[in-house]
Amino acid sequence: MNDFPASLNPVLYTEKGYDKLNAFLKKNDPSKIFVLVDSNTHSNCLSQFLQKLETSITTEVIEIESGEEFKNLQTCEGVWNVLSELEADRKSLMINLGGGVVTDLGGFVASTFKRGISFINVPTSLLAMVDASVGGKTGVDLGNLKNQIGIIIQPEMVLIDSSFLGTLPANEMRSGLAEILKHGLIASEEYWRKVTNLADLDLSDLDDIIKESVDIKARIVKKDPKEKNIRKTLNYGHTLGHAIESYCLTHPDRNKLLHGEAIAAGMILETFISHKLQDFPENKLQQINGLIKDMYGKESFSADDISEIKNLMKFDKKNERGNINFVLLKDIGAPVVDITVPDTVIDKAFEFYLNN
C-alpha cells in the first residue's frame, strides 16, 4: 500500500479490489471490523459485500439513517457511542459501505475515534465512486452548511464495484453523472464529448467512464493535495451549486435536490459567468445549458430565493478574507481559480438560467 503518494489512496476495482481487501485483512489482522451502512445499503448492498469478505474476524454492522439530512454531528455521536459500546480499539477497522454521506461521515468518525482508526471506503453510488473515492475529504454538515466540519485523511483503500449501481435509483445515477460532466468540463473536452453521448453506452463503458473520472480527479489531487490552486477546479459549479443545495435542504417548501442536481444548475450558472468574465465560447455555453437541462430539468428561483442563495455563498470553504472565490472556465478543459464575481453578473447568470 506504499506506492501511492501520501495525498492519494489506492483505488481498486471489483474482483481485484476484493482480492486486495482480503489480503489487507489477512496482513493487518484488525481486532474487529465495523461495517457502516445506511438503511439503503443495508438492504441492497450489505449481503453481497459480506459474501466477498474472506475472514473470520468478528464483523459488526452499524446502520445510520440514509440521506444528507443525517450527515451531521448527532449521527457521528451515535456511531462513536456504538463503537465504544462494541469496544472498538485502535486496531479496529471501519469499512464504509454506502454513498457519499456514509463514506464522508464514516471517514470522519473513524479518523477521530480514539484519535484515529483505519478505514476503507466502498462507495455504492455513482457520485461517491467518481467524487468521494479520491482526495481524502471527510466530514459532516453543520446546520445547513455543507461539510463545514471534517479533516483530510486517506482511507487505506477505496474499492469500487460498479455492480452496486444495479440497485441505484435513476435520480442518484444522474446525480453522480453531474460530477462526471464536471470532470469533463474542467479537464478534457474529449471526455466531455464521450460522457455527453451516454445514450450510446452500456455498462462496460460505465466501468471505463468511472475509471477515467477517478483518474482525472487523482491527477488533479496529486498535483495539489492541499487545495492551494488547481485542486480548487474540482469545485467548478459548486460555489453556486452548494449554496443552492443548502438552500433547498433547509426550505421545507422546496424539493430537496441531490448533490449532483444542484451542481448541474451550478455548472450552467458558472458557465454563463465564465462566458461573461473569461470569454468562454457562447456556442459551448448554449450546448452545455441545453444538455444539462435535457437531463436535469430546470429549477425555479424567485428573487428572494436568489438573494438567500447568494447570502449562503459567504460560507463557501474556498472563501478568503470575505471574498467569494469562483472557479471559472476559459474553455472546456481550461479552468481558472480564485475569481471574484460582481453581484450583477451572478444576477444575470440566474436570468440566463431561468430564461433559456
Place this chain on the structure above:
Amino acid sequence: MNDFPASLNPVLYTEKGYDKLNAFLKKNDPSKIFVLVDSNTHSNCLSQFLQKLETSITTEVIEIESGEEFKNLQTCEGVWNVLSELEADRKSLMINLGGGVVTDLGGFVASTFKRGISFINVPTSLLAMVDASVGGKTGVDLGNLKNQIGIIIQPEMVLIDSSFLGTLPANEMRSGLAEILKHGLIASEEYWRKVTNLADLDLSDLDDIIKESVDIKARIVKKDPKEKNIRKTLNYGHTLGHAIESYCLTHPDRNKLLHGEAIAAGMILETFISHKLQDFPENKLQQINGLIKDMYGKESFSADDISEIKNLMKFDKKNERGNINFVLLKDIGAPVVDITVPDTVIDKAFEFYLNN
C-alpha cells in the same frame, strides 16, 4: 517554522515566544484571529495576553465554560457555530488561551473547521504547559470517556508564559505537578529527585522545571510520534488514573478529581503493580507512596468503586484486542509497555493504596 520534525511543534517561552508570535502574525497575515478562552482565562489571562499582541488584525474572543465537564461535542458545536457566524475562513487563526480543556478542545475545533485552520496554543495551567504543549493530541470526551474523540495534529507553535501561573489555584498547580512527577518516574531519577524537593524552589526554578518536563516529553514523542512503543510510557499512572478520573466525574456523590489528582493516585497504584510484576524496588515504592500522599492526600474507594473503575479501564485507548495494556516500571527511569495485569494484582494495588 520548518526546523521542527513533523511530529513536534515549536515550544517557545515568554518574551521570545511573544516575539515569535508577533512575527508569525506579520508573516502569515491571518484573515482574522479567534482567541478561545474559558470563563477563568477570560478574567485572569486575556487582557495580559492581548496587550502582548502587536497586530491590527481583527481579533474576536470566543468564550466557553470552564471545567472538564464541558470538554465535549456540544461545546465544540457551539464554537464551530460561532466561527461560522463570525465568518472564519481557512486563513483564520485560532489561539487557544487556557488550560488543557481549552487547548485540547480548541485544537480539535480548529483542525476540523472547514477541514482545518491554523492554531496556536498558549497554555495557562501548569498541567497544560508540561503535558498538552507537546505531541499534538487534540480532542474531547465522549460521555464519561476521556478524550475518545480527537486527532493528532500539531499547532503552529506553543507559547509558554509562566507568569500566567500567578493566578492559578493551588489545586491546579498540584494537578500539573503530577505530570512533572510522572516525567521524572518514567525518564529520569535525577529530575524526579529535583522535583520532589520543590519546597526549596522558587519561581525561576519553576521555569527550568517546566522546560525540562517539556524536553523530556518532546524527546519521547520525537522517538515515537505514532505511539507504537515508547510514547506509551507517557501514559504511566493513566490506565488506572483515567478510569478513576472518569469514575469521579460521573458519580455525583464523589468529589470531582482534577486530572493530576487522579493520575497521582494512578501512579501509586501502578508503582505497586510494577513492584509486584516488574521487581520495582520496594523502598522506592514506599517513598513514592509517601511523597504523593503527602501532597495529594488519599482517596477512599469501596469494593463497588473499585469494580466500576476496573470496568472503565476497558475503554482505555491503549487497549488492543480486549487486553488492558499497562505501562509499568522496572525502576525509576526504566519503563516497560504493553503489560497485561491480572485482576488480583489490581485488587492488591488498591489494598496497598488504602492501607498505607
